[in-house]
Amino acid sequence: MCAYFRASNKPLLMARSGIVFKDTTVKVTTEKLPKSLIALQIEIDRDQFERSLDQAARRLSQKFPIQGFRPGKAPRFIIERTFGREALIEEATEELINTGYRKAIKQENIEVVGPPNLDKIHSIEPFVFTVHVPVPPTVTLPDYRSIHVPLEVEPITDEMVEAALEQIREKHLTLQELDEPRPAQQGDQLQVRLKTEIEGEEEEATEEQSEEAADDSEAKAETAADTEQTDDEEEEEEDDEIENEGSEETLPLEPNRLVPELYEGLIGTSVGEKKTIVAVLPEDHHEESLRGKKITFHVEILDIKRRIVPAWEELPALESFNGTFEEFRAHVRENLANQERKRAEQEQLNAYIEQLVEQTTFDIPDVMIRDVAHSMLHEQEQQFARYGITLDQVLQYRGVTHDQAVEELIPEAEKQVKVTLALSEVIKQEGITVGEDEIEAEIQTILESYDEKQRPQVERTLRGQLRSSVANVVLDKKLRARLSAIASGNSTDTSDSSPAAPDAEGATDVTNSDEPVSRSSNEA
Structure with missing residues (x-):
């Protein structure tokens, strides 16, 4: 019994x-x-x-x-x-x-x-x-208005503006075939087959790759035993290795785009040439794990083209900007400043929410966290389906069961649940609500980004099945504005927050409007 x-x-x-x-x-x-x-x-x-x-x-x-x-x-x-x-x-x-x-x-x-x-x-x-x-669940917030996080906005330098202008110019470049074959020179664009070897880096091979590596080791052992192999054969073997294992890449032959040794080694090369170039990455390399490491490039030159970039004075017209180049430069600087402020505001918000969650006391049923983990796995399943891959195929490839996959997602699911619960409690205590007039204003803002022919259908959708999503967009903006004020130490006003100025790009993305404010987005 x-x-x-x-x-x-x-x-x-x-x-x-x-x-x-x-x-x-x-x-x-x-x-x-x-x-x-x-x-x-x-x-x-x-x-x-x-x-x-x-x-x-x-x-x-x-x-x-x-x-x-x-x-x-x-x-x-x-x-x-x-x-x-x-x-x-x-x-x-x-x-x-x-x-x-x-x-x-x-x-x-x-x-x-x-x-x-x-x-x-x-x-x-x-x-x-x-x-x-x-x-x-029960949620006990700390004195959340006493949590302050500084807003750290980096200044926009002239170098940053020049780099942005260079990126814009690169966007409009054209490639021109050479009139006659010649060695590569500065300003060219090279199509190469490239294989890189980084000092001390070990490849994490799959079982299939491990078997291939074992076969390759046996082949090398047999080759080493063959004392009659000539130098030419060794060179051919190295060339074959580049051809078999390298990937095709496009390299702009500009000194500020490549590590110095690679740039200098490619100057003067010709189509069909194979070359091995050794470089030591600088200590200020953008990827910290590679700083100071020796890297070997095995390069085969496949094609050489001339890069034709527009003159600086042509950029305003190419970017549909009505003004001079200096005015365009100022416009680019302003855009960079806006982007930097949004980045800083998002980092401030993320740091505030992290501290808020750490100081909040939660009592959450396991079933709630597990349900979110199942939802996360279902989202992954839908993403795989877009590429014609089933979840079962992915799990089989990874060697895990469905239950094990859910268990792996539990820590992230718990974080999501805690963030949602803490922010929901803040919304309640701050008395943040969304009015019908605010929803209507948001709908009008979204509609402005569509042309006249699309607006009737979009409006019906927004007022119907996506109305709650629009309300979430407004609530998200108001919550962001309130949390930013609290994080900055301006928490004296406890009245219902007004929504932040809508981001024209982010406002149209109503399908993702229910994402927690802790996630990075263009709306700060």
Whole structure:
């Protein structure tokens, strides 16, 4: 008996219809458990227990007809004598638990956020059992208005402006075939087959790659044993290695675009030439793990073209800017300043939320976190499907089961749940709401980014199925504005925050409007 009713994650609310509880109460004892669980000890009264056995007897008679009686019509004492009282109790137990549980949560006015879990059946007569029920999480915020994070906006330098202008000019470059073959020179664009080897770097090979490496080692051992191999054959083998393992790349032959040794080594090369170039990456290299390391480039020149870039004075017209080049330069600087401020505001917001979550006390049911982990895996499944790949194929390739994949996502899911709960509590305490006029204003802002022909259809969608998403966009902006003010130490105003000025680009992306504000976006 006890083994049959072992605790499990299987939802209890799967009862068949049949038992009807009269308008009576069940005896319920509650106990608060960690992780937002409540233990409910429920006792069914004697009369209801007997009525349940009557219903169970009818079901058994229906399943296993008794000779001389129509299915479901055999008296209870005949059923009990034929199958035994224990069989009758076992038949009634599942429905007793389910119906008793529903009666208990209604009677005690308990809000649940997931399926209950049967913990124990204490006794049969009287019928007493305990279930663990997940209830809404509790969130205790710290003094969140005392959390301050400085806004660190980096100044825009002339070098940053020049680099941005150079990127814009590169966007409009054209490539021209050489009139006649010649060696590569500064300003050219090279199409190469390139293989790189970084000092001390070990490849993490898959099992298939490991087998290939083993085969390659055997081949090299045989080659080493062949004392008659000529220098020419060795060079051919090296060339074949570049051809087989290298990848095609495009390299602009400009001194500020390549490491010095690679740039100098490529100057003067010709189509068809193969070359090995060794360089030491500078200590200020953008990737910290590579600083000061020796890197070997195996290069084969496939093609050489001239890079034709527009003159600086042509950039305003090419970018549809109405003004002089100096005015365009000022425009670029202003854009860089706006981007830098948004970046700084987002970093400030992320740092504030991180501290907020660290200082908040949570009591969260595991089922809530697990549900988010399942949703995250489902999102991954949809992303894979866009490329014609199934989740099962990915899991098989990784060598993990579905349950293991969910477990891997639990830490990230827990972070997401905590951020959402903490921010929801801030919204509640700050009294941030969204009015209909604000939703309408946001819809109009979004519509302005569409042409006249598209607007009617887009407007119907925004006012219909995406209206809640638009409301989330407005709420997100107001929450961002409020958190930024608090983080900057300007938390005296507790009135309902006004939405931040809409970002023309971000405002149209209503499909992602329900993302938590802790994620990076263009809306700061």
